[in-house]
Structure formats: structure tokens, C-alpha cells
Amino acid sequence: MRTTEEITAVARAAVQAAVWAPSVHNTQPWSFVVEGEEIALRADSDRKLRIGDPSGREMLVSCGAALMNVRLASRTLGREARVRVLPDPDRPALLATVRLGEPVEADEHTRLLYDQIERRRTHRAGFTDVPVPEPLVEELVHQAKAENARLTPIRSEPAVLVLAALTEAAQEVQSQDRVFTLEVVRWAQPPGSTRAEGVPAGGYPREPRRTRPHFPQRDYAHGHQWGGDADQFAAASTGLVAVLTTPGDSREDWIAAGQALQRLLLHACAHGVRAAFHTQALEASHLREFLRQELLSGEYPQMIMRLGFTLDEGESVRRPVADVLEERRTT
Template sequence: MNAHATEEITSAVHAAVQAAVWAPSVHNTQPWSFVVDGEEIALRADSDRGLRTGDIMGRERLVSCGAALMNIRLVLRGLGHEARVRVLPDPDRPALLATVRLGESAEADEHTRTLCARIEHRRTHRAGFTETPVPDQLVDELVQQAAAEGARLTPVRSEAAVRALAALTEAAQEVQSQDRLFTLEVLRWARPPGSTRAEGVPAEAYPREPRRTRPHFAQRDYAHGHSWGGESDRSAATSTGLVAVLTTLSDSREDWITAGQALQRILLHADAHGVRAAFHTQPLEMFHLREFMRQELLSGEYPQMIMRLGFTPDEGRSVRRPIAEVLEERGTT
């Protein structure tokens, strides 16, 4: 391999890892690390960044890492390389979630380039939306994005079902807010104003005085009694938006990674059309509520994410750790 080809591969691999860290993760825990060995990227789960109370099985951690894997795949394709992916390649190394190698040259299509351009722009929303509805055509496209990754996105059209999901979310939030371990875990990832930590949820990433949506979907209490939060005027942003649930047919570790990849593809496609997402994972962190959802609302499919989608003038803020903190390099091409 000549020097120019080697340099091109090295550049592509590093660009893919740089993009991976911009994936969404629960509480912005960024529960991943990467090992680069020549033209192979290994994606590993970082158990030290897991939620020992809210995510005992590691489901949300793997969904987060699946979103990072989606970014790797997109960027490699955007740079003209097929990504050869092996998910859970070694049963004896459970922290190794996937390996990605550069495959044959492949020209990126316009859609791939569009998604790549949104990776660092996408932000999680934590309030209401404007009254502008998400267009039906875009909703259909988001459903297709999920299906392309082997998951299902179900827009919740029934007002009764939306109310039920809102009630389950509020019930879970109320219970968790009274649980000391749950509360301490959330506070671990809450960043006070002026914090320089490159992880967790910034105080400016949610409203200081949140307005209730109709129906109301409870938000996490990252401020916990402090007067933290953004100053933006959200007086017009009280719509619930479009409620949707991401599901899989089974509930293995591979399914969780699949769900994460589908989730990120949905979010990037939505962001390219000016639509942002708010997440509500509280009822999914409680076995009986998640099982109730599965059996009574989702025809037996396993819920992996509850989200609201809509338009907002807010750009939002986010932070990420420096690449040096998550990347280990072992070889050269």
C-alpha cells in the first residue's frame, strides 16, 4: 500500500471515530471507547459510565453505543468506503460491541452525505415544541429509516395511547425522583452552570422553568432544586409534538445495538428537515412498566425508546469528551 493510500485510510478512520463521539447517549454519559488498529475500529462499551441503578442490564448503554456505530458507518461511507461491520464478534469479550473495517470503495449517495453533515449539529431537546406538525411524508421517511436498520418506529396517533405513554412516563419519573439511588445517579451526570466537564447534561440544555406539554411528558430533574436551566423564551413551545416508539422484535444485546443504529439514522434524517427529538426513557428503566407497554400497547414488541418529535427555535447545547480520552491506537496501516 502506498503512502498516499495509507494516509487516506488513516484519515478516514480517525474521521469516523471523531464523528462517533457525537452520538446521543443517556444523560450524555458517552459510554464508549474505541481502539484503532490499522484500518480496523473496535467499539467497546465503557462499564464505568453505565447506570448501575437505572440501566442494570446495560440496555441503554448499548443503545447509545449503537448510535455511535451508526455514525462510524455513515462517515466511512461518506468518505467513499464500505464499512464491514461485525457486531458482538467475540462472546468471550462482552465489552467488545463491534469491529468495523474498511471495505471496497463506494461512492456516497446524497442522502448519506446529508446525514453525515448533521452528525455534529443534532441536539437532544428537553422541552415542548411549537404547534407546527411534523409532515406526514417526513414521518413515513423516518419509519423507513428505522426499518432499514431492522427496527420499527411506530408513530402514536391515538390520543388515548399518547395519554397512556405520558402517564407511564410521569409515574416512572415520580417514583424515580423519590428513590435516592436514582436521584444520585442523575445528579452524577448533571452539570451546574459554568462547569467545564465535557460530559453530562449542561444546565443550559433544559429550561429553567419548563412549561407543561399537552399531555405532559415528564422530564428528568437535572437541576434538583437548584435554579439551573436556560433563559430562552419557550412561551410558544408547549406542544407535545409527535410521539413515537422505537421497538424491536426481540430483546437481545444485538437488538439493543440495532435499536441504537436505527435511532441515530432517524435522528439525523429528522434533523436534516429541522425536526428535533426529546427522549423519555424513565418507564423503560422499570421492568413492570416496560413490560406493560410491550404487552398492552406495542403488540408484544420490545420498546427501546420513547420520543417526541417536533420543531423548535432552540438550537440547544451539548458537550463531548476530547477524542484522546476515548481513543486507543495500536497499529498502523
């Protein structure tokens, strides 16, 4: 028999897992309401990038990743997760509801993914020369497919060069835009910061080596000598370049992309593989459309990433659950 205390404990643990999801610039653009057996996931529009992400696409991809964590935690802790995505058209900020259902025994793979939630880190530099094994690449493709998205490893060298060039061009244009730059800097932490959001100074290398071809990262330091001194002086491999796409480009597709992204990232983490994200070209509508038509068979790109092995663990911070969770009593 389910008790109120048991359900509340599972719901809180699910939200605790959710806050560890990746998000653009670690903005953590979500909030949760727990009422009875239901967890509501809401977008926090105050954390949306109004210059870099005016449509809210990246915000919803981020929230989709958090939804995947809720699903994994609920099932691992013994409750089926019954999900409704965009359940109320009159409440656009309500992205999903998760009702904790009947007792269930989590399978081994679900437990494996759940165990990676707090271990996964975003990478922001080059990788070692160790290639990602082909069987693992096939498994990552399968993980994305399970969430109605497609992960396409980019095997063609010319296609990789195109992606790198577009990323570098978009980065250069964005860096010349003062308002765009200020928005990025808002989410950059100086050394010693105690903020539980944004990108910490130790979350990227102080002097990263250029990969070949070069995929630039955001300039979070913005002219300061911030950054860490991990193994990045020796790691300059581009790694495996891949693009996550969806057949459509609706809000529902964006949430699905986030769930697929987190699922494949956790599976990769379980095998020692980490990911670096590159959204610069996807934030320019004409470049994103060019990629869709010329490289991706008409599918909509939701994330450009590089996958590989690295020696450092990286840093990350998260807001406490109390900052994002509202608990309501049922009547």
C-alpha cells in the same frame, strides 16, 4: 491505492463523528481502538448507569448510535464499512468491529445524514405548534425499518395519554429514590462547568411549560435554578409521540435499536425536526412489559420519544477524541 495515512485519517474522522452520538444523560459510554484498517467499538462499563440501567440496555442503545455515525463517516469519506456486531462472545465489552473496505462513492442521502451529525441536539421541553409533516413521518419510519427496528407513531389519543401517565408515574417514583436521584445528578452540570460530559445547564429550560399531555423531563437541576431561557416559555406542544421497538430484546437488538435511532434522528434533523427522549417508564421492567403487551403488539420498546419543531438550537458537549481513542500499530 490505499495508504496507511489515508486509512488512519478516515478512521480518526469516523471516531470523531462517533462521539457526537446521543447517549443516556450524555454519559458517552464508549471507547474505540483503531488498528490498521479496523475500528473496534467497546462499551465503557464505568459509564453505565448501575441503578437506572442495570442490564446495560441503554448503554448499548447509545453505543449503537455511535456505530451508526462510524458507518456514515466511513462511507462519506470514501470507504465501505464492513461491520461485525458482537464478534467475540468471550469479549462482551467488544460491541462491534468496523473494517474499512474498498473505495466507495457515498450516495446523496448518506452525505445528508453525515452532515447532521454535529448539528443534531437532544431537546428537553415542549415544541412549537407546527406539526411534523406526514410524508416526513413516513420517511422516519422507513429509516428505522432499514436498521431492523420499527418506529411507531402513536396516533391514538388514549395511547398517548397512557404513555404520558406511565412516564410521569415512573419519573415521580424515581425522584423519590435517593440513590437513583444521585446517579442522575452525577451527570448534571452546574452553570459554568467545563466538563465535557453530562447534561449542561443550558441544555434544558429553567422553567419549562407543561405539555398536554405532560411528558416530564429529568430533574437535572435538582432544586437549583439551573437551565436556559430559550424559547421554551412559548413552546408547550407535546409534538408527535413515537416509540422505537425491536422484535427481540437481545444485546444485538439493543445495538440495532441504537443504529436505527440515530439514523432516523439525523434524517429528522435534516428537515428541522428534533427529538425529546423519555426512558423513565422503560427503566421499570414491569412498566416496559406492560407497554410491550398492551400497546406495542408484543415488540420490545427501546425508546419513547417526542418529535417536533423548536426555535432554539440547544447545547451539548463531547469529550475529545483523544479521551476515547486508542491507536495501535500493526505488526
